[in-house]
Amino acid sequence: MISDHLTEARARVAAAHSIAVLTGAGISADSGVPTFRGADGLWRNFRAEDLATPDAFARDPRLVWEWYSWRREVIASTEPNPAHHALVRLETRAQRFHLITQNVDGLHRMAGSQHLSELHGNIWEVRCTSCRLVTDNRDVPLSLLPYCHTCGGLLRPHIVWFGEALDDCILAASMHAVESCDVLIVIGTSGLVYPAATLMPIAQSHGGFVIEINLASTAHSSTAALTLQGRARDIVPLLLKE
Ligand code: OAD
Numbered sequence: 001m002i003s004d005h006l007t008e009a010r011a012r013v014a015a016a017h018s019i020a021v022l023t024g025a026g027i028s029a030d031s032g033v034p035t036f037r038g039a040d041g042l043w044r045n046f047r048a049e050d051l052a053t054p055d056a057f058a059r060d061p062r063l064v065w066e067w068y069s070w071r072r073e074v075i076a077s078t079e080p081n082p083a084h085h086a087l088v089r090l091e092t093r094a095q096r097f098h099l100i101t102q103n104v105d106g107l108h109r110m111a112g113s114q115h116l117s118e119l120h121g122n123i124w125e126v127r128c129t130s131c132r133l134v135t136d137n138r139d140v141p142l143s144l145l146p147y148c149h150t151c152g153g154l155l156r157p158h159i160v161w162f163g164e165a166l167d168d169c170i171l172a173a174s175m176h177a178v179e180s181c182d183v184l185i186v187i188g189t190s191g192l193v194y195p196a197a198t199l200m201p202i203a204q205s206h207g208g209f210v211i212e213i214n215l216a217s218t219a220h221s222s223t224a225a226l227t228l229q230g231r232a233r234d235i236v237p238l239l240l241k242e
Pocket of ligand 1 (some may be wrong): 023024025026027029030035036037038041102103104120159160161162187188189190191192193213214215216217218230231232233
């Protein structure tokens with residue numbers, strides 16, 4: 001069954017002029033980055049309300065920074081896997097390509113993806129809560145809270161927290177990509193977080209062929225045109241093999 005699906009999916013990708021890809025935590029799980037909602041998912045063991053909301057940061061910025069510093073440590077020891085690399089090769093040969101990720105780990109950037117929208121931000125970037133300047137900052141001190149070199153304001157992770165809106169430009173570019181694609185490949189996301197979860201139905205309503213790659217069934221598996229079940233690091237390179 002998977003080989004029939006794979007054959008059809010490969011033909012669709014080969015014939016597509018415009019390809020969009022949406023990734024979630026499942027693609028980075030194969031690099032050792034924890035997912036959010038699986039058996040060992042982060043939201044099984046931590047409360048998002050205490051760690052990933054503007055209120056949590058206002059209440060206890062040190063706790064929030066400790067949590068992000070811990071996640072930074074985990075991510076720092078990981079590397080892109082064959083699925084991330086296969087998407088870089090796809091980008092070099094596709095006529096039009098746009099990669100949209102919900103992941104904040106920066107592994108797509110590290111692999112070399114260029115045409116990339118990081119919907120939920122990037123864990124290696126910080127934003128000043130006062131002047132709003134965004135900078136790359138890998139050395140946030142654990143013992144002290146980090147402050148802006150320009151205006152002295154408190155720095156926060158440049159990540160979209162629960163209850164916050166996505167960056168308008170990034171969202172618009174992502175919407176445009178899925179509205180205009182022939183094929184949307186959705187890799188390793190539960191599809192439960194909005195507005196990212198709307199990208200699949202939007203692609204379909206504009207005639208895009210949606211291929212889902214996931215270890216398990218999701219809320220979108222029954223509506224995807226094709227589902228390839230398995231690990232991203234195995235399936236993505238097989239799908240995109242030249
Ligand atoms: P989830 O943790 O909700 O879902 C991960 C998905 O990956 C599940 O559907 C798994 O079945 C699948 N999966 C796990 N391992 C896999 C593997 N090796 N290969 C393929 N699939 C695999 O993660 P997301 O959908 O990415 O928000 O979560 C969306 C957002 O919720 C995240 O961006 C995060 C979180 O709150 C922010 O950080 C703002």
